[in-house]
Amino acid sequence: MDAEVAAHADAGGPNRRLRLRVADWPGFAPGQFAMLSAGARGSAQRDDPLLPRPMAVYREHAVPGGSEVEILYKVHGRGTALLADARPGDRVRLLGPLGRPFPDPPAGGRAILVGGGTGIASLYELAARAQGEVLVLLGARSADDLMGRDDFAALGVSLDVASEDGSAGRRGLVTDLLAEALEEGGAPSVYACGPTPMMRAAAELASRASAATWVSLENPMACGFGVCLGCAAPLAGGGFGLVCRDGPVFDAAAIDWENLA
Amino acid sequence: MSASAPINTAVDLGGIALRNPVLTASGTFGYGTEFGPFLDLRRIGGFVAKSLTLEPRHGNLPARIVETPAGMLNAIGLENVGVDAFVREKLPALPDGVPVVASVFGSEPASYAEVCKRLTGVPRVAGLEINASCPHVKSGGIEFGQDPTLLADLVRATRSATNLPLLIKLSPNVTSIAEMARVCEDQGADGISLINTLQALEVDLATRRPALRNVLGGLSGPAIRPVALRMVWQASRAVAIPICGIGGIATAEDALKFLLCGASAVQVGTANYTNPMAAAEVADGIVAWCAANGVARVADLVGTLEVPE
Numbered sequence: 001m002d003a004e005v006a007a008h009a010d011a012g013g014p015n016r017r018l019r020l021r022v023a024d025w026p027g028f029a030p031g032q033f034a035m036l037s038a039g040a041r042g043s044a045q046r047d048d049p050l051l052p053r054p055m056a057v058y059r060e061h062a063v064p065g066g067s068e069v070e071i072l073y074k075v076h077g078r079g080t081a082l083l084a085d086a087r088p089g090d091r092v093r094l095l096g097p098l099g100r101p102f103p104d105p106p107a108g109g110r111a112i113l114v115g116g117g118t119g120i121a122s123l124y125e126l127a128a129r130a131q132g133e134v135l136v137l138l139g140a141r142s143a144d145d146l147m148g149r150d151d152f153a154a155l156g157v158s159l160d161v162a163s164e165d166g167s168a169g170r171r172g173l174v175t176d177l178l179a180e181a182l183e184e185g186g187a188p189s190v191y192a193c194g195p196t197p198m199m200r201a202a203a204e205l206a207s208r209a210s211a212a213t214w215v216s217l218e219n220p221m222a223c224g225f226g227v228c229l230g231c232a233a234p235l236a237g238g239g240f241g242l243v244c245r246d247g248p249v250f251d252a253a254a255i256d257w258e259n260l261a
Numbered sequence: 262m263s264a265s266a267p268i269n270t271a272v273d274l275g276g277i278a279l280r281n282p283v284l285t286a287s288g289t290f291g292y293g294t295e296f297g298p299f300l301d302l303r304r305i306g307g308f309v310a311k312s313l314t315l316e317p318r319h320g321n322l323p324a325r326i327v328e329t330p331a332g333m334l335n336a337i338g339l340e341n342v343g344v345d346a347f348v349r350e351k352l353p354a355l356p357d358g359v360p361v362v363a364s365v366f367g368s369e370p371a372s373y374a375e376v377c378k379r380l381t382g383v384p385r386v387a388g389l390e391i392n393a394s395c396p397h398v399k400s401g402g403i404e405f406g407q408d409p410t411l412l413a414d415l416v417r418a419t420r421s422a423t424n425l426p427l428l429i430k431l432s433p434n435v436t437s438i439a440e441m442a443r444v445c446e447d448q449g450a451d452g453i454s455l456i457n458t459l460q461a462l463e464v465d466l467a468t469r470r471p472a473l474r475n476v477l478g479g480l481s482g483p484a485i486r487p488v489a490l491r492m493v494w495q496a497s498r499a500v501a502i503p504i505c506g507i508g509g510i511a512t513a514e515d516a517l518k519f520l521l522c523g524a525s526a527v528q529v530g531t532a533n534y535t536n537p538m539a540a541a542e543v544a545d546g547i548v549a550w551c552a553a554n555g556v557a558r559v560a561d562l563v564g565t566l567e568v569p570e
Contacts, residue, residue, distance in 0.1 A: 001538075037535075047483040047511075048331040052535055093536070222326055222333060223534035225298075227291040229337045230326030239319050240340070261323035261474065 013144030025067035030126035034096025035224035039082025116194025139174025203252035213252035275452030276426035279306035286530035287364035299537035307360035317343035332482030336475035370418035388426035406432030416448035439499035497523025513546025
């Protein structure tokens with residue numbers, strides 16, 4: 001629960017790379033997340049901002065006496081701005097790993113990983129552990145916003161990048177890259193995480209190509225362990241799934257995209 | 262007293278015997294089992310389960326929550342498994358030794374009463390808490406707890422449906438909480454829980470829309486704590502039945518303030534989200550404070566706020 005900041009560095013533009021030392025980290029599976037307190041915790045109770053932030057676990061590293069959990073995040077609100085001030089030695093509250101991970105990509109098959117914005121952070125470990133052929137497609141508004149590009153490149157996987165302003169990779173949307181990749185044929189598995197319109201578009205493209213599609217949803221949540229019911233995602237078959245407990249990874253066909261906020 | 266004398270933390274909440282005065286608030290603690298990985302439930306006084314209706318409910322479309330200054334709004338829409346599934350599946354999964362208060366919700370006094378009947382005589386249910394913040398269908402959406410006549414009808418109907426300890430959870434969205442408290446006492450309630458969430462609105466400026474799909478939501482968290490303290494204090498001066506204080510409690514100090522203002526027990530709510538061990542830490546902290554301040558019996562603190570003449 002209690003984690004110590006081991007390292008905290010710029011990761012380009014508004015992005016930050018945080019390494020947390022956690023004594024009893026049980027290990028995580030790709031797609032799982034953690035709830036992180038908004039900022040370091042001092043001796044006083046922090047009331048504002050109140051809620052912890054759900055963040056994808058990016059990587060983990062074994063270190064003497066425990067693990068270091070790496071979080072790649074973007075500073076874009078009050079909670080992440082406070083977190084960005086945390087220095088090595090500061091303590092943050094961490095709850096995790098939480099949620100259902102991505103299913104393993106088929107060993108002999110082709111996997112296309114589609115990440116947009118901060119959603120990219122959910123995909124690194126999936127790319128790193130995949131056994132078969134992997135194509136990673138990353139999208140962001142601009143080169144500044146693009147997370148983790150060098151990390152993915154270092155994995156040696158096929159990598160293609162799009163940005164809305166053309167400052168990184170192709171000018172356009174990451175789903176444009178997906179449409180082209182799907183035209184190459186085969187029936188790959190698609191794994192997507194990013195803004196809801198991006199995931200919805202990716203799911204529709206993949207569905208037309210008869211590709212199994214897994215999405216990792218990012219609904220706001222207060223608790224992360226199934227009690228606040230704030231993160232409910234409407235399901236195509238009626239009712240709701242909780243993003244924290246039943247997800248964050250869902251079969252894209254199971255989601256009622258029209259009613260997903 | 263000697264420094265090592267044990268502190269007597271037991272309290273009676275309208276006939277519900279609690280080992281300590283810290284419960285968890287309805288809607289913030291699921292059905293109890295969700296906290297198993299974080300918390301030994303025997304460390305808290307008891308918990309109030311998520312509100313139950315006659316039939317299961319799916320709840321509202323998203324967005325259901327939004328963070329606000331020192332708090333949050335929610336409009337979950339009373340998602341719950343229904344009273345029968347609660348009795349059949351959820352209660353047996355709970356560890357022994359923690360009193361369970363079932364929260365009851367309905368659209369009419371008769372449906373509230375039916376849920377009460379189905380919970381009465383169930384071995385693990387120590388008491389009932391009536392959620393009076395439900396919109397009354399026939400009155401155009403006004404909450405039961407906002408109208409003294411509707412509230413009286415509701416308390417009367419539920420009182421006649423059960424012999425279990427009966428708590429009424431009041432809405433804070435009223436002009437006079439003292440009047441509502443007296444209605445509960447007059448109609449035979451054993452205690453009062455307050456406050457429920459404050460009705461509120463947040464706006465997403467970028468989309469020019471309400472932040473919640475339901476438009477209105479209930480404000481909870483530290484932001485409402487002084488409002489809750491005020492209402493507990495006013496209610497406690499109006500009635501003799503015990504009060505369970507609720508509203509932004511996150512620490513032992515917060516809880517102790519509610520005891521001084523007249524609450525016999527308290528409920529920890531939104532803090533369970535940000536720290537799943539919060540309720541146990543509040544209970545432990547009350548003991549530590551009593552030890553440091555020479556208080557041998559927690560119940561002796563209730564209603565001891567010193568108000569200058």
